[in-house]
Amino acid sequence: MYAELEAMGLVSGEQGRGTFVRDIAVPAGHVVDQQAVATDAVDGDLDSLLRYQPHRGLPQDRASIARHLRRRGITTSADRILIVNGAQQGLAITVMAALNAGDVVAVDALTYPGFKVLAHALQLDLEPVPTTTDGPNLDALEKLCATRPVRAIYTMPTLHNPLGWVMPARDRTRLIKIARQHGALIIEDAAYAYLAEDPPPPLAATAPDITVYVSGLSKSVATGLRVGFVVAPPSAVPSLERAIRVTTGNTPALTTAIACRWLDDGTVDHLEAQKRDDAKARQSLARQELAGLPLISHPSSYFTWLTLPDDARADRLTAALARRHISVATAEPFTTSTHTPQAIRLALGSTDLDRLRSTLRTVRQVAVEDAST
Known part of the structure; x- marks a missing residue:
């Protein structure tokens, strides 16, 4: 461990x-005035921020995230966004809501260890896909999907961990085609995507109906800011919301308020x-x-x-x-x-x-x- x-x-x-x-x-x-941050975030409404919140976050906070995501190339409504305690929880609720023990998930032969831990805990069957210099070997992925019942494809197309690639646009198009042909869900991990300048559009921008997009602010702002977000197809939102409810209930509203204030005032863009x-x-x-x-x-x-x-x-x-x-x-x-x-x-x-x-x-x-x- x-x-x-x-x-x-x-x-x-x-x-x-x-x-x-x-x-x-x-x-x-970059100096942060902690008292000013707290005062601005609370804005005279501390009592409401200390109460239980909607499981997937307040509508106005999800709207702030939707505006932020437009700058990442994703146009989405707040209704498709769920606020979580960091990207890792976003991945956890995604696999909890969408997959069952024994389901086959295609992953890169070298991939993020946190997803491996989740897969082991939930008894998923990870099938490795060989890698090339700029992404997974899509011939191998297509062959895998033709021979095994792949339920999901876990991928980091924009700044892969640990190999750092940014998948070309043509390969993203083909990966989406493979997923559609075989009925596989795409789980797009964008935790490090903020580091890449002018990457191709996210998979979630091109195939929003079959992609769950997961990212957050812990990498791009500070590790202690445990605010993440999931963008999902409308049909998947209720099951993802149930997974939040049975794990953490909701992301703390005070932390989320600080994060959204920084999203709206340009602080996050500046820090990134x-x-x-x-x-x-x-x-x-x-x-x-x-x-x-x-x-x-x-x-x-x-x-x-x-x-x-x-x-x-x-x-x-x-x-x-x-x-x-x-x-x-x-x-x-x-x-x-x-x-x-x-x-x-x-x-x-x-x-x-x-x-x-x-x-x-x-x-x-x-x-x-x-x-x-």
């Missing part, structure tokens, strides 16, 4: 000191732009310090994938880095196939640039030394 949490970016460890919760906070230089610039600087630094090593990443993501030589062992490299107080994830938590590649995921956030530079130099030194042994 620790390895899965670490791979998800939720914890980090230092030898001799223990395990720590990781935080990609509001970018440096800052984070894109920050991620670009960190990726540039990683490319500089790890030049010559086989890296896979997006130019503006907070992580990079380092593939190792065939005779290398990721666990050995991870242990060597841990002795230098550097915590990285192997491919194991991300792997859904029987073959686990020898690779490590490097998280580039949660530290200042000077420390990141020195850490990357150590990673390079240890990786080169390990390859020569």
Whole structure:
């Protein structure tokens, strides 16, 4: 379980000191007046915000999210939006509402560990789809759907975790065609989509009738802002609402009010732009310090994938880095196939640039030394 949490970016460890919760906070230089935030959000109506709320959120809050989603390329009504406690809960209620134990779900051969945990808990049958340089192998996906009763396709078309790809428009069109032909639901995870500039339209924009879109503000604003959102076909909304009711009841209204105030006044857009610039600087630094090593990443993501030589062992490299107080994830938590590649995921956030530079130099030194042994 620790390895899965670490791979998800939720914890980090230092030898001799223990395990720590990781935080990609509001970018440096952006000062938040906490009292002003609370006062503005409450707006004289604290009593109502401390009461039970509609399970899927207040209409005015869902309308704020709908306006935000238009800037992401999704035009939707507030009636199709459900507010949740972060994107992870959004994924959880989606699989709870739409799938049953034993259902077959197509996933990338390397995918987000949090979805693997959900699938295991709900006894879903994950079928790995081989990956290419810019998305899943759609020939393999089509063959899988023709030979097995695939109920859903879980995908991260815009900034994949851990490989950082952005799926081209033509592949999105074909994936939707495959899903329609075989009656599969598309679960679109857009947790990191805010980092990609000018990506193709989300799958939910092109195929809203068969796609559940899941995202949130924990990655793009701050990890403590546990506000996520789900956009679903109208027919799926009642079952998703029931899943919210039996898990958390509703997302806390005070937290949601703060989030929606920031959505409406431009704060979220500003923070997301800052984070894109920050991620670009960190990726540039990683490319500089790890030049010559086989890296896979997006130019503006907070992580990079380092593939190792065939005779290398990721666990050995991870242990060597841990002795230098550097915590990285192997491919194991991300792997859904029987073959686990020898690779490590490097998280580039949660530290200042000077420390990141020195850490990357150590990673390079240890990786080169390990390859020569």
